[in-house]
Amino acid sequence: MAFSTSHKPSDRGTDFFPVSPLMIFPEAQGNFEVYVAIKGQYVLYCKQNERLNPEKRRKLHEDGVDFVYILKTQRHGYDAYIQANLAQTLRNEELPLKERAFVLYSASINTVEEFFEAGLPPSLKRRKLRDVISLVKESLDFLTIPQALSKLATLISCNYGLYAHSVNTLTLTAAVLQTYNPAHKTLRNACIGALLHDIGKMSWTRNQFDRDAARIKALEFEAPDPHPSVGAAYCAALPISREILACILLHHERVDGKGYPGGVNGEEIPFHVKALSLVNMYDRLTSKEQGGAALAPFDALKTIKSSLSGAFDPELFKRFVMILADARIT
Numbered sequence: 093m094a095f096s097t098s099h100k101p102s103d104r105g106t107d108f109f110p111v112s113p114l115m116i117f118p119e120a121q122g123n124f125e126v127y128v129a130i131k132g133q134y135v136l137y138c139k140q141n142e143r144l145n146p147e148k149r150r151k152l153h154e155d156g157v158d159f160v161y162i163l164k165t166q167r168h169g170y171d172a173y174i175q176a177n178l179a180q181t182l183r184n185e186e187l188p189l190k191e192r193a194f195v196l197y198s199a200s201i202n203t204v205e206e207f208f209e210a211g212l213p214p215s216l217k218r219r220k221l222r223d224v225i226s227l228v229k230e231s232l233d234f235l236t237i238p239q240a241l242s243k244l245a246t247l248i249s250c251n252y253g254l255y256a257h258s259v260n261t262l263t264l265t266a267a268v269l270q271t272y273n274p275a276h277k278t279l280r281n282a283c284i285g286a287l288l289h290d291i292g293k294m295s296w297t298r299n300q301f302d303r304d305a306a307r308i309k310a311l312e313f314e315a316p317d318p319h320p321s322v323g324a325a326y327c328a329a330l331p332i333s334r335e336i337l338a339c340i341l342l343h344h345e346r347v348d349g350k351g352y353p354g355g356v357n358g359e360e361i362p363f364h365v366k367a368l369s370l371v372n373m374y375d376r377l378t379s380k381e382q383g384g385a386a387l388a389p390f391d392a393l394k395t396i397k398s399s400l401s402g403a404f405d406p407e408l409f410k411r412f413v414m415i416l417a418d419a420r421i422t
Contacts, residue, residue, distance in 0.1 A: 108134060109167065110159035113152040114191060115198050116144045120177045123169030127161040128152075134161055140169075174199055179249035182241055193236035196244065200228055203259040224266050231262065231284045240330055247294045251301055253381035254290055260379065262286040264371035268412055269364060278335060282364035285339020288332075289368060292323025292340070308376055309385050311399060316352035320344055338362050343369050348402035358405065366405045370412060373400065389416055 108127065116126060116138070126138035137160065138144050152160070162170050178199055182192050208221050235244065248255045265286040269279055293301075296319070307315055324341040342365045345351035347358030358366075377385045377392035387395065393413060396404065 107164060108161040109164055110161055111170070112194070112198055113149065113157055113160050114194055115174070116149070116160060117173075117177045117181055118146050118149055119143050120173065122173040124162050124166035124173070127163075128157060129159070129161065140166075174202070175252040178252070179245045182245035182248070189236065189238065189241070192241060193232065196236065196241070197229060197232050200232060200259050201225055203256050204228055204263055207260050207263055220267055220270070223270065224263050227266050227280060227283045228259070228262065230280050231287055234280075234284055235287070237330075243291060243294070243326060243330075247291055250294045250296065253379075254293060254301075256381050257375055257379060258287050258290055260375045261289065261368065261372050264375060265364070265368045267415055268367045268371060268408065271411060271415065272363075274364070278364055281333050281335035282339065282368060284332070285336040285343075285364070286368050286372075288323070288327060288336065289339050289343045289372065290319065290323065291326055292319030292321070294326070295322060311385065311395060313400060313403075316344075318353065321353045335362065335364065338365050339368050343372055345369070346403040347405055350402065363405075366408055370396070370404045370408055373404075374412070 116122070121141050121143055123141060125136060125140050126144065127134040128137045129135075138148065178195070181187065181195050184192070204224060205221070208224075235241065244255070247258075262283050265282055266279065269282055274282075296304075304315075304317075307313075320341050320343060324337055327337065327340060341353070342356060342361055345354065345356040345361050345365075346369075347361065347366065349355050349357035361369075373396060374392055377387045377395060378389060380386045385392075393416070396409065
């Protein structure tokens, strides 16, 4: 029987969300059901906690299935499944590099869409989502060489929330910089740098992550750490530009020169890094993931302005507030 996937079925369509069959990993159990679309109807293909064995997966490919469907009520189980299996899939050299790259792309786009839905103003969602998804694709296209994919897999296995934070930071960096109409190459490099900015944390222990989370929740910010320098060293063998490397090395520098690792002052910090640095702190303060402080947006901005006075470019801060307030400045 050939499955019909020429269009998404309308029957009960609001109850399901589509995913690529590549995002259902072989031999991994998932706490959700998998459906296929046949003649406008959703048909159960894989039961909850049933492994999608290679034969079933191959059947989807042979029948040209572009999407399988999961109940929205089981979204939490699917998200947990991705977090548990993504790093292992990226490391699986038996899978073609193109397939692993697609898996990374799909997981990242899912994170971007969830972040847009939960964390950004409605009109910004409509205007910018497509642009940001395009930038995510460009960034991941650049990074899906074996060496870079391996490092991203290590980062994800170390702390999935850290990777989600990196994607959120990419999203916000793009949203801010696009209002200044930078050269596309600079914008792309800033996005790649945002995705890699915390790569130096992949050597952290669980205790280090726990201490960092406690520090952020307590709104304690004076704790220099070598991860920017470590991250720059990790990426030394990758074909990355100075603009990307600056994001990794300088994202904890402050415009008043009191940051780390080098105490670089504002004039020496590239503009795109200043933007990344600001939104990096904002996401840490507002996020519930990766040990974030889970502050409301207003409280996070208030904290940045009061407790971190002198850390960030004041013009960028004003622009960022306008973006979050849904001001049409582009």
